Amino acid sequence: MIFAILLMDRPGTADLRVQVRPEHRAYLAQQAERMAFAGPLTSEDGKTVTGSLLAMDFPSRAAVDEWLSNEPFTKAGVYEKPVIHVFNNMWAQKVGFPPAA
Template identity: 85%
Template sequence: MIFSILLMDRPGTADLRIQVRPEHRAYLATKAEQMSFAGPLTSEDGKTTVGSLLAMDFPSRAHLDAWLQDEPYTKAGVYEKPIVHVFNNMWAQKVGFPPA
C-alpha cells in the first residue's frame, strides 16, 4: 500500500536538519525499493527547506509508523506531527521529468 507522508519541520530546526541529514539520507536509502518519490519541501524562494514529502510502499500503517518512529529527523525532533494518507497513483510516472 502506498502512503503519502507529509512531514513539516518544527520552527527553528534548520541547523538540526543539516546536521542530521546524512543519517536521514542513509535511513531513506534502506527503503529505496519501496519509495515512489521523496524530497524536501521548500518555501517559495526554492531554497528554504520547510519539510519533506514522501510516497512509500508499506504493508500497513503500523509498518510505516514503526519505520517513521526510527527515522533520524523524527528522532532528532526536526519533524512536527506527520500527516499520512493512503495514496492511489492514477497518473503514470514520467521518467526523467522534468527534462534536462
C-alpha cells in the same frame, strides 16, 4: 499499499536538519526499493527547506508508523506531527519530469 507522508519541519530546526541529514539519507537509502518518490519541500525561494514529502510502499499504517518512529529527523525532533494517507497513483510516472526548459 503506497502511503503519502507529509512531514513539516518544526520552526527553528534548520541547523538540526543539516546536522542530521547524512543519517536521514542513509536511513532512506535502506528503503529505496519501497520509495515511489521522496524529497524536501521548500519555501517559494526554492532553497529554504520546510519539510519532506515521501510516497512509500508499506504493508500497513502500523508499519509506516514504526518506520517513521526510527527515522533520524523524527528522532532528532526536526519534524512536527506527520500527515499520512494511503495514496492511489492514478497517473503514470514521467521519466525526466519536469521537462528541461
